[in-house]
Amino acid sequence: MQDFFKNRRTIRKYTDRDISDELLNELLEASFRSSNTGNMQLYSVVVTRDAEMKKKMAPFHFNQPMVTQAPVVLTFCADCNRFVKWCNQRNADPGFDNFQSFFTASIDAVIAAQTFCTAAESVGLGICYLGTVTYLTQPIIDVLKLPEYVVPVVTLTVGYPDHHPDQPERLPSEAIVHQETYHDYRPEDIDRLYLEKENREANRNYVEENNKETLAQVFTDIRYTRKNNETFSESFLDAIKKQGFMKCP
Amino acid sequence: MQDFFKNRRTIRKYTDRDISDELLNELLEASFRSSNTGNMQLYSVVVTRDAEMKKKMAPFHFNQPMVTQAPVVLTFCADCNRFVKWCNQRNADPGFDNFQSFFTASIDAVIAAQTFCTAAESVGLGICYLGTVTYLTQPIIDVLKLPEYVVPVVTLTVGYPDHHPDQPERLPSEAIVHQETYHDYRPEDIDRLYLEKENREANRNYVEENNKETLAQVFTDIRYTRKNNETFSESFLDAIKKQGFMKCP
Numbered sequence: 285m286q287d288f289f290k291n292r293r294t295i296r297k298y299t300d301r302d303i304s305d306e307l308l309n310e311l312l313e314a315s316f317r318s319s320n321t322g323n324m325q326l327y328s329v330v331v332t333r334d335a336e337m338k339k340k341m342a343p344f345h346f347n348q349p350m351v352t353q354a355p356v357v358l359t360f361c362a363d364c365n366r367f368v369k370w371c372n373q374r375n376a377d378p379g380f381d382n383f384q385s386f387f388t389a390s391i392d393a394v395i396a397a398q399t400f401c402t403a404a405e406s407v408g409l410g411i412c413y414l415g416t417v418t419y420l421t422q423p424i425i426d427v428l429k430l431p432e433y434v435v436p437v438v439t440l441t442v443g444y445p446d447h448h449p450d451q452p453e454r455l456p457s458e459a460i461v462h463q464e465t466y467h468d469y470r471p472e473d474i475d476r477l478y479l480e481k482e483n484r485e486a487n488r489n490y491v492e493e494n495n496k497e498t499l500a501q502v503f504t505d506i507r508y509t510r511k512n513n514e515t516f517s518e519s520f521l522d523a524i525k526k527q528g529f530m531k532c533p
Numbered sequence: 534m535q536d537f538f539k540n541r542r543t544i545r546k547y548t549d550r551d552i553s554d555e556l557l558n559e560l561l562e563a564s565f566r567s568s569n570t571g572n573m574q575l576y577s578v579v580v581t582r583d584a585e586m587k588k589k590m591a592p593f594h595f596n597q598p599m600v601t602q603a604p605v606v607l608t609f610c611a612d613c614n615r616f617v618k619w620c621n622q623r624n625a626d627p628g629f630d631n632f633q634s635f636f637t638a639s640i641d642a643v644i645a646a647q648t649f650c651t652a653a654e655s656v657g658l659g660i661c662y663l664g665t666v667t668y669l670t671q672p673i674i675d676v677l678k679l680p681e682y683v684v685p686v687v688t689l690t691v692g693y694p695d696h697h698p699d700q701p702e703r704l705p706s707e708a709i710v711h712q713e714t715y716h717d718y719r720p721e722d723i724d725r726l727y728l729e730k731e732n733r734e735a736n737r738n739y740v741e742e743n744n745k746e747t748l749a750q751v752f753t754d755i756r757y758t759r760k761n762n763e764t765f766s767e768s769f770l771d772a773i774k775k776q777g778f779m780k781c782p
Contacts, residue, residue, distance in 0.1 A: 286559055286560075286563050286652065286656075289563035289564070289566055289567075289648065289652050290562070290563055290566050292566055292567070294568055309706060309710075310535055311535075312706060312709070312710055313539070313706050314535050314538035314539055315538070316703050316704075316706065316709060317538055317539050317541055317703065318538075318541070318647065318650070319543055319650070319660075319661075319662045321662075321664045322664075322752065322756055322757060323701050323702075323703075324752065324757070325703065325704050325708075325709065327709065328709055328710070328711060328715065329709055329710050329711065330711045330712075330713070330714070330715060331710060331711065331712055331713070332713060333712075333713070334713050337713050337714075365717070365718075366708065366718055366723070366726075367752075369718055369720075369723050370723050370727050370749055371749040371752070371753055373720055373723050373724070373749075374746075374747035374748070374749035374750065375746055375747055375749075375750065376747060376749035376750040376752065376753040376754070377753050377754075377759065378749075378752075378753050378759075379753065379757070379758060379759020379760070379762045379763065380757075380762065382762050382763050382766040383766040383769065383770055384667065384668075384762050384763075384765045384766035384769055385757075385762055385766075387639075387667060387769065388664060388667065390636075390639075390640075391639075391643050391664070391667075391686070391687060394640050394643040394644060394647070395643060395646075395647045395662075397644075398567065398643070398644045398647040398648060399538065399647060399651065401567070401568070402648065402651050403535065403538050407535075411568075412568075413568045413570075413644075415570045415571075415637060415640070418633065418636060418637065418640075419633075427714075428711075428714055428715055429714040429715045430715050431715060431717050434715065437640070438640060452572050453572075454565050454566065454572075454574065455565075455574050457558060457561060457562050457565065459574075459615065460561070460565060460574065460576065460577055460578055461558075461561055461577070461578050461580060462577060462578065462579045462580065462677075463579075463580050463582075464579070464580070464581060464582070464583050464586050465579065465586075465676075465677055465678040466577065466579060466677055466678045466679050466680060466683065468614070468680050469614075469615055469618055471618075471622055474615070474618050474619050474622050475622070477615075478619050497623075497624060498623035498624055498625060499623070500619055500620040500622075500623035500624075500625035500627075501623065501624065501625040503571065503573065503616075503620070503625065503627075504620055504625040504626050504627050504628065505625070505626075507571055508571060508573070508628070508629075508634075509628060510626065510627075510628020511628070513628045513629065513631050513633050513634055514628065514631050514633075516633045517631040517632040517633035517634075520632065520633055520636065521632055
């Protein structure tokens, strides 16, 4: 079992083979068995199979080719709408129009999404997460017709693998795991922990291709710039507010 | 494999059997293979094994007995500190002091946490999520000595199962899954989708024990009150700010 986890790869190219409704529902049902807060199940999944819908969504995912190429696109949403409606029909006063409720629902959506990924990979499917859903969130809300108290949190593309990419490196576990309390990193720790990453050929090539001095600059100047992070912070917070989640505090 | 996912249970009682360092590290390493944003690995895990540390943490998790009873407690944190330090040492200007970066890092922390859970369950361990980590966040930050740009997002208790609880109900999949666009719920949909939940004996008992009219009131008046949700919204947002993530916008 551990090998299964250790050998996984993100899959960005898919064969033409479709995923049957039966298998997809089976995998989704398996994912809904994972933990969630108070068994309130504060999440929803929007399934995109229709080519027109994929075309509409693609630009809001920066035209990453997986969106139109994958047989199935799944958008996992933090969803308090269903629960709030239930409460209102049952003479109960729901207090879910706040950041805590949004965040709790988001965690539950991600837990379900990640269980879906593992279940899908266990039957030979490949997945890719699109973080872009928290960048251009409002147009995605509009395309998927998400009502108040529903915010998309992660998008997955799913299909049968059509490539077997190299595994990207990971930091050594000692970089991630802290015993009992957080042990902050000294400059020499950072040097040691990032050494393998910096020396990897693919990463050296990124530095060269982009005319940068260091790999870190590829991240800060090109991939995850301060300007983009700040712009998308603002637009994502606006979307969360507009969907009704920041009424208090 | 699908049976494995469908038969899982959250485990709240553990035997005295310890989890070896070797197995724990193996499972953590497996979880770090899961997807993450841009391979930046913006998360950390704090391992709590020490009885004194568990005692210190327990009150901030509302004294849920799993905290002191489980051999291992894991706190998965959104962590931009390590990456920011690396950037600063590499002549790069990191822009991660914003909500988008916090949220991205949180998603990655939850993805790793949930992969850990599945890997742990696959070798016979049991887990329980403690959502309380986003309630009394600041004291947990203090106990675990988390620096700037690190916020705890989910806590897990882990151990060998000492009970085999009933599986709680789940809403039918049609309640969660939407085809192509979100199809909002009519009153009769809500009645139908929540019928099984409301009729379940354990849930009927909760209503009676708590002298409530409806199951929804058990949630809104006792478990997840508006007052608590609002209080914990404020304290969680304060902690996120204090850790440096809301400088912009």
